[in-house]
Amino acid sequence: MYRQKKDKYFKEILERNKHKIYRICNIYAVPPIEAQDLFQEVVFQVWKSLNSFKSKSSIDTWVYKIAINVCLRSKMKLDKNYCKTDRLESIHFTPIENEIDAYGQEKIKYLKECISTLNETDTSLIVLYLDDLSYKEIAIITGLSENHIAVKMKRVRKKLFECITPKIN
Amino acid sequence: MFEQELKDIWNNSSKAGQISIETNQLTEELNTKINSIQKRIRSRDIREISASVIGILLFGYLLFEIPFPITKVACGLAIVWFVFVILKFRKSKLQNTKTDFSLSVTEQLNSQKEIMLQQSILLDSALYWYAIPPFIMNFIFILGLENPINFNWTNSVAESLLPLSPNLKIITLTGLALFYAFTFWVNKRALKKDIKPTIESIENMLQQIKKQ
Numbered sequence: 564m565y566r567q568k569k570d571k572y573f574k575e576i577l578e579r580n581k582h583k584i585y586r587i588c589n590i591y592a593v594p595p596i597e598a599q600d601l602f603q604e605v606v607f608q609v610w611k612s613l614n615s616f617k618s619k620s621s622i623d624t625w626v627y628k629i630a631i632n633v634c635l636r637s638k639m640k641l642d643k644n645y646c647k648t649d650r651l652e653s654i655h656f657t658p659i660e661n662e663i664d665a666y667g668q669e670k671i672k673y674l675k676e677c678i679s680t681l682n683e684t685d686t687s688l689i690v691l692y693l694d695d696l697s698y699k700e701i702a703i704i705t706g707l708s709e710n711h712i713a714v715k716m717k718r719v720r721k722k723l724f725e726c727i728t729p730k731i732n
Numbered sequence: 733m734f735e736q737e738l739k740d741i742w743n744n745s746s747k748a749g750q751i752s753i754e755t756n757q758l759t760e761e762l763n764t765k766i767n768s769i770q771k772r773i774r775s776r777d778i779r780e781i782s783a784s785v786i787g788i789l790l791f792g793y794l795l796f797e798i799p800f801p802i803t804k805v806a807c808g809l810a811i812v813w814f815v816f817v818i819l820k821f822r823k824s825k826l827q828n829t830k831t832d833f834s835l836s837v838t839e840q841l842n843s844q845k846e847i848m849l850q851q852s853i854l855l856d857s858a859l860y861w862y863a864i865p866p867f868i869m870n871f872i873f874i875l876g877l878e879n880p881i882n883f884n885w886t887n888s889v890a891e892s893l894l895p896l897s898p899n900l901k902i903i904t905l906t907g908l909a910l911f912y913a914f915t916f917w918v919n920k921r922a923l924k925k926d927i928k929p930t931i932e933s934i935e936n937m938l939q940q941i942k943k944q
Contacts, residue, residue, distance in 0.1 A: 574755040581753065582746040589745065602751075608833045610762045615834065629833045632840045639844070639933045651765075653757035657750045671745045674738070684941040687837060693742035705941065706836030714944045720735075727738070 573613060577606065580626045587627075587690050590678055591634035601637055603651050605630045620703045627696070628704050631687045638683050670731055677726035685719045692716060780821055784814040797890060799883040802876025810869045820861065824854055838941060845934045852927045858919040863912040870908050874901050 588601035608629050616625055663671070678686055684705075691701045698709045698716070705712065788811050795807035835843060877896055880886065895904040 570755075570759050573759065577753060577755065577758075581751050585749075585751055586742065586746045606758070607762060607765060610759070611766060612832075612834050615832075625834055628836060631837055632833045632835070635837065635841070635937065636844075639930055639937070649765075651758065651761045653754040653761050655750075655752045657752065659747070659750055663744055663747055667741075667744055670741045674741050674745070682940050684837070684937055690742075693739050695739060704836060706838030707941065711944060718944075723738075 569613060573610060576609065576613075576622055576626060580623060583623075583694055584626065584630050586694070587630045587634060590675065590686060590690055591637060593638075596637055599650065599654075599656055601634055602656075603654055604637075605633045606651075606654070608633055620700075624696075624700050624703055627691065627694075627700075631691075631704060635683060635687065673727055673730040677723055677730070680726060681719065681722065685715070685722075688712070688715060689719055689723060692720070777825070781818055784818045787811075787814045794890075797887060799880075799885045800876045800878050803873050804876075806869050806873035806876055810866070810873070813865050813869060817862070820854075824850070838938070841934055841938050841941070845931060845938070848927055848931045848934065852923060852931065855919045855923040855927060859916050862919070863916045867908060867912045871905060874904055877901070 584605050585598060585602055588605065589598040592598040592601055605626075609626055612629065616622065620628075678689060681689060687705065688701065691704060696704075698712045701707075701712050701716075702709045707715075791807045791810040791814070795804055795811070798804060798807070831847075832843070833840070874895060877894055880891060880896070895901045
């Protein structure tokens, strides 16, 4: 892939997927690793692997695969290089005050709490589901069959709803 | 609580902060990062191989210089062992660097498990390929050292460095035994503290994902 074409393509992918990537990283980040560290690792892996993308799935599904794999690897402590000193200067995270009201923030907190009660693989399923991915896309990302996903999702969703409903109500 | 409400909460979770990316600078930074990683890998490879190359040169020189037949055999064996270690490290490294993040989660976990199992075999067998063979070679080397006068051999540097007296031979062999025992312990510890828990964690995730 030519350099300029690759750069342009990469920028488009990143712009379209940055919030999705960040949401996933935010769920998997456990101190001392921060969401920012995971986010930039995902960005780095997307950049590194872009030449080998084979169009078997959509590019966005492929980005999800990379994000989930990077996050699961961090859980297994397979990569110990998410170091704060290596932070990329070109990526900035700025908190926005008053963008979400206190009640909205509370709901986000509850959702995160409830997701954290799930195991790692159920977490990956639920974050993909919450991002509105179809079972077919989730199956491509996880490597499981659609039927398997459907059965698992029923159980995981029930667990999540049972946790969050009393908190929000 | 409706599904859509839950999805809205989820989507709002990334609105608490703004992610701004200076893309032109980012591609430059990412290229620099790739280059620096490649540089680090190259210098690590050079470091690991250079230790064996120094060993080959040293024992090659001793093979040529020392007149004692048993020690000569030990030098030859040592050179073969150093070549074997270089090949073993290179093979292991080639297998370990193949991390493909674009695989599906299940494939990625299976591939990681395979890599970790290979690492585990490498560390678990370190006694048989990394500790015992060089110790035996050192043992033969030291045992083969004889009185230089009997061979009309004079080399002041080698004579000052080699343990020619029985007492020095015992001290050197004891030191070497302790060193290789320590190497073995370090490998076993790495296996127990790092590799085995990681394999367990991967197996656990694989079970979780397969379970309905």
